[in-house]
Amino acid sequence: MSHMGPQVSPQPGLLAGLVVVDLTTVVFGPLTTQILADYGADVIKIEPPGGDTMRHAGCSTVKGMGAIFLNLNRGKRSACVDLKTAGGLEVMLRLLSKADVFVHNVRRGAMDRLGLSYAAVSAINPKILYCTATGFSENNSRADAAAIDDVIQSAAGIASLNANADGVPQFVQMLLADKVAGLGLACAVLAALHRRSMTGKGGLIDVPMFETLAGFTLLEHLQGESYEPAIGGVGYPRVMAGGGRRVYRARDGYLSMTPYSGPQWAEFFRETGRPELATDARITDPATRNAHVSELYDLIAAVAGDRSVQEWVALAARLGFPAQRVNALADVAVDPDLQRSGALVTRNHPGLGKTRMLASPGFFDGKPARHPGLAPKLAEHTAQILAEVGFTQAEVDALAADRAISLGEALS
Numbered sequence: 001m002s003h004m005g006p007q008v009s010p011q012p013g014l015l016a017g018l019v020v021v022d023l024t025t026v027v028f029g030p031l032t033t034q035i036l037a038d039y040g041a042d043v044i045k046i047e048p049p050g051g052d053t054m055r056h057a058g059c060s061t062v063k064g065m066g067a068i069f070l071n072l073n074r075g076k077r078s079a080c081v082d083l084k085t086a087g088g089l090e091v092m093l094r095l096l097s098k099a100d101v102f103v104h105n106v107r108r109g110a111m112d113r114l115g116l117s118y119a120a121v122s123a124i125n126p127k128i129l130y131c132t133a134t135g136f137s138e139n140n141s142r143a144d145a146a147a148i149d150d151v152i153q154s155a156a157g158i159a160s161l162n163a164n165a166d167g168v169p170q171f172v173q174m175l176l177a178d179k180v181a182g183l184g185l186a187c188a189v190l191a192a193l194h195r196r197s198m199t200g201k202g203g204l205i206d207v208p209m210f211e212t213l214a215g216f217t218l219l220e221h222l223q224g225e226s227y228e229p230a231i232g233g234v235g236y237p238r239v240m241a242g243g244g245r246r247v248y249r250a251r252d253g254y255l256s257m258t259p260y261s262g263p264q265w266a267e268f269f270r271e272t273g274r275p276e277l278a279t280d281a282r283i284t285d286p287a288t289r290n291a292h293v294s295e296l297y298d299l300i301a302a303v304a305g306d307r308s309v310q311e312w313v314a315l316a317a318r319l320g321f322p323a324q325r326v327n328a329l330a331d332v333a334v335d336p337d338l339q340r341s342g343a344l345v346t347r348n349h350p351g352l353g354k355t356r357m358l359a360s361p362g363f364f365d366g367k368p369a370r371h372p373g374l375a376p377k378l379a380e381h382t383a384q385i386l387a388e389v390g391f392t393q394a395e396v397d398a399l400a401a402d403r404a405i406s407l408g409e410a411l412s
Helices: 028-038 067-072 086-098 108-114 118-124 149-155 176-199 209-221 262-271 275-279 286-291 293-304 309-319 329-333 336-341 382-388 393-401
Strands: 019-023 042-047 076-081 101-104 129-134 203-208 254-257 323-325 344-349 353-358
Touching: 019 028, 019 086, 028 042, 028 067, 028 076, 028 101, 028 129, 028 176, 042 086, 067 353, 076 086, 076 382, 086 118, 086 393, 101 176, 118 129, 129 176, 149 176, 149 209, 176 203, 176 209, 203 209, 254 309, 262 275, 262 286, 262 293, 262 309, 286 293, 309 323, 336 344, 382 393
Parallel strands: 019 042, 019 101, 042 076, 101 129, 129 203
Antiparallel strands: 254 323, 344 353
16 A cells, blocks of 8 residues: 655655554544654545544535544545444455554444454454554543543643633633644554564554543642652642733733743843842842742733833844744734745645645654645545455445445545
């Protein structure tokens, strides 16, 4: 099998030759396989009759090709297979016998009942990496509980961290849990691929959303609970509500800016007409500075309105500390730097016209190593994929007649 999507980089993908069978839907699993596809893997997306539900999420100009789906499944090939039929299961097992990686987000018991457990799949392909995108780990008391982004943000403490001024928990306004877990699973797949290259061994990989997001959240917030016995509570004060850091209102908009070192703070106060603060203990002593950081941020806020956002950004650049304008989503979507770096590109998608596509980050030897192709129409590649694993045309026709598979048509 070979990756069929159009490429951005003229060089072979980092994962060229890697065959991934993708039985995932929605966001968590598809983001993992999208990253693999961006870096050159041949990702075969197995969709049920009717397709991935994410095809219909968000805005679209063509039914079944929604905006989220276009980016989450770019560079993949679609085969529509009904796994509840004997013929569909035969197709799946044939694909898995030749695959390097299998990723699914079906509940554990359901995979066993389908005959697609790790034991069953590894028996026909011992070198396969069998990857599960689950909600909770197998040893978690909630191992069989359903999981989506909302409940994981709640369970992992993210909604409470994002509470409003009245203390009411709120979700972060993005699919944060799905995306962080997807990145985590992609990392695990790459680590397992390295192990296989060294040992020849396949294996079972499980990256659960809850444990991944809990660890992600607690990294800076575990604090006193890092020790036994605990020496204090949880929560990193600098980033907690009321703990200090903030967005500042300049003369013409909002920005964030943060002097970090003692010399940077000292220069900031000299530049803003308060040179006496440059020798204040809150500046010169790191421990005192950390204890009084909220007061220092108040001092920034007191003068923030004296200059424009651009003036503050220019000052920060000159003094060497970070500062950026607070952009709206609409600003980020048209940021020219994203186009210059290749992180956002315009491509012609047959049947849809011009579409704007994202690409996984990363430069190798100074060049983009990503190969984002176009998102497929439902079942667009079913016949092609089955032929590649040895099904004859007569067998494909028979499977289609039995509704074990669906044969799609390319967008035109």
